[in-house]
Amino acid sequence: MKRHLFDEDHELFREVATEFNSRELAPNYAAWDAAHMMPRSMWTAAGEQGLLGLAVPEEFGGMGMADYRFRTVLDEEFAKSNHLAVALAFHLHDDMVLPHLLAYGSDELKTAWLPGMVSGEKVTSIAMTEPGAGSDLRGIRTKAVRDGDDWRITGQKTFIGNGISGDGALVLARTDGGTGRGARDSFSLFMVEKTEGYNTGSQLDKMGLKASDTAELFFDNVLVTGANLVGEVGRGLEYAAGQLPQGRLAIAVASSAVARAIYTETVQYTKDRNAFGERIIDFQNSRFELADILTEVEVTEAYVDNAIRAFNEGTLSATDAARAKLWASERVKSITDRCLQLHGGYGYILEYPVAQAFLASRLLTIFGGTNEIMRDVIGREIAG
Numbered sequence: 581m582k583r584h585l586f587d588e589d590h591e592l593f594r595e596v597a598t599e600f601n602s603r604e605l606a607p608n609y610a611a612w613d614a615a616h617m618m619p620r621s622m623w624t625a626a627g628e629q630g631l632l633g634l635a636v637p638e639e640f641g642g643m644g645m646a647d648y649r650f651r652t653v654l655d656e657e658f659a660k661s662n663h664l665a666v667a668l669a670f671h672l673h674d675d676m677v678l679p680h681l682l683a684y685g686s687d688e689l690k691t692a693w694l695p696g697m698v699s700g701e702k703v704t705s706i707a708m709t710e711p712g713a714g715s716d717l718r719g720i721r722t723k724a725v726r727d728g729d730d731w732r733i734t735g736q737k738t739f740i741g742n743g744i745s746g747d748g749a750l751v752l753a754r755t756d757g758g759t760g761r762g763a764r765d766s767f768s769l770f771m772v773e774k775t776e777g778y779n780t781g782s783q784l785d786k787m788g789l790k791a792s793d794t795a796e797l798f799f800d801n802v803l804v805t806g807a808n809l810v811g812e813v814g815r816g817l818e819y820a821a822g823q824l825p826q827g828r829l830a831i832a833v834a835s836s837a838v839a840r841a842i843y844t845e846t847v848q849y850t851k852d853r854n855a856f857g858e859r860i861i862d863f864q865n866s867r868f869e870l871a872d873i874l875t876e877v878e879v880t881e882a883y884v885d886n887a888i889r890a891f892n893e894g895t896l897s898a899t900d901a902a903r904a905k906l907w908a909s910e911r912v913k914s915i916t917d918r919c920l921q922l923h924g925g926y927g928y929i930l931e932y933p934v935a936q937a938f939l940a941s942r943l944l945t946i947f948g949g950t951n952e953i954m955r956d957v958i959g960r961e962i963a964g
């Protein structure tokens with residue numbers, strides 16, 4: 581089915597993304613995968629190409645391209661070329677950290693961070709999850725304590741993408757002095773630059789998306805000025821909730837893009853390979869599987885495209901976005917699994933895109949809020 585999401589500007593942007601992909605990523609991606617790290621030069625090259633900080637207004641060095649279709653184009657191009665770790669790294673920077681700074685950051689904070697986030701000279705992480713608290717963020721124990729006009733942050737975070745390679749993190753910390761499970765107004769957000777007492781742990785060895793670094797962070801009495809507080813004290817969870825539509829939409833978009841890319845690759849593979857004197861695609865089972873998969877891909881695209889339009893109009897609610905994330909991430913999990921099966925033994929070999937996509941997309945039902953949490957918020961809305 582023909583999609584009606586994009587116009588000429590998006591297709592021009594796609595050409596830029598495709599060129600960046602083949603010039604900067606394709607020759608180096610395997611080495612970054614082996615090193616579990618991407619170099620800063622990848623970020624600055626992306627910045628030069630105008631691929632970072634898309635929504636940053638011109639006054640802070642950006643192009644003010646808040647239209648989410650541009651981010652969608654990028655995700656689609658990374659999915660087609662199977663550079664999924666780059667998609668994850670950009671997602672954390674552009675979909676998770678940036679919206680909080682844009683919506684709640686002071687001009688001082690924006691001036692300090694946004695131009696560098698656009699140029700790739702400042703790479704950011706979002707640091708919410710802790711060893712003892714992931715789904716239930718009210719259980720976090722990292723604390724920020726006032727020190728005159730400044731703050732001292734102490735605690736530990738885990739699973740932090742761009743944690744080693746980045747320059748700083750948007751940190752959720754407890755600011756009411758309490759222990760045990762906090763109230764909704766017990767937490768605040770801080771933009772924390774790497775400095776004394778801000779230590780990174782070693783790489784977490786992920787099953788996929790290896791080129792994107794993921795690590796624990798340790799804060800040992802880290803001094804941050806009052807200017808690093810994002811918005812107001814006690815509103816950290818409220819702010820995080822306010823940005824849930826974009827975070828969840830982004831995962832839905834990535835899921836849909838990977839599903840389409842792996843479907844397309846699998847059609848080609850099953851046309852190229854033979855068994856019993858026939859192409860794999862000529863077996864009825866293969867055609868039935870691909871028929872189901874294509875239908876699921878198109879239904880998912882239509883649903884996610886609708887969510888993108890709603891987001892651009894400002895009408896996508898957090899539960900709308902939860903449904904899009906739930907649907908699309910479950911579909912890509914199933915689709916990559918079935919496409920892998922159609923590749924036979926080669927599907928199990930990491931050199932093949934389907935094996936990498938299978939491992940990468942396994943994350944999508946887990947992070948950014950697990951799908952059990954998505955079902956919970958959707959179910960609670962239904963129950964009223």
Ligand SMILES: Cc1cc2nc3c(=O)[nH]c(=O)nc-3n(C[C@H](O)[C@H](O)[C@H](O)COP(=O)(O)OP(=O)(O)OC[C@H]3O[C@@H](n4cnc5c(N)ncnc54)[C@H](O)[C@@H]3O)c2cc1C
Pocket residue numbers: 672705706707708709712713714715716738739740741742786794943946947948949950951952953956
């Ligand atoms: C590769 C990777 C990258 C990540 N990147 C980041 C990052 O950059 N920044 C960051 O802050 N975090 C990041 N995360 C963390 C991620 O968001 C959490 O792993 C996720 O939110 C789940 O938290 P948890 O792992 O503590 O699981 P838990 O909360 O311990 O959940 C365990 C299981 O219990 C289920 N469960 C929990 N509560 C309920 C409930 N109420 N009802 C039903 N079931 C429930 C969950 O769905 C899950 O199946 C990343 C994780 C991974 C794996």
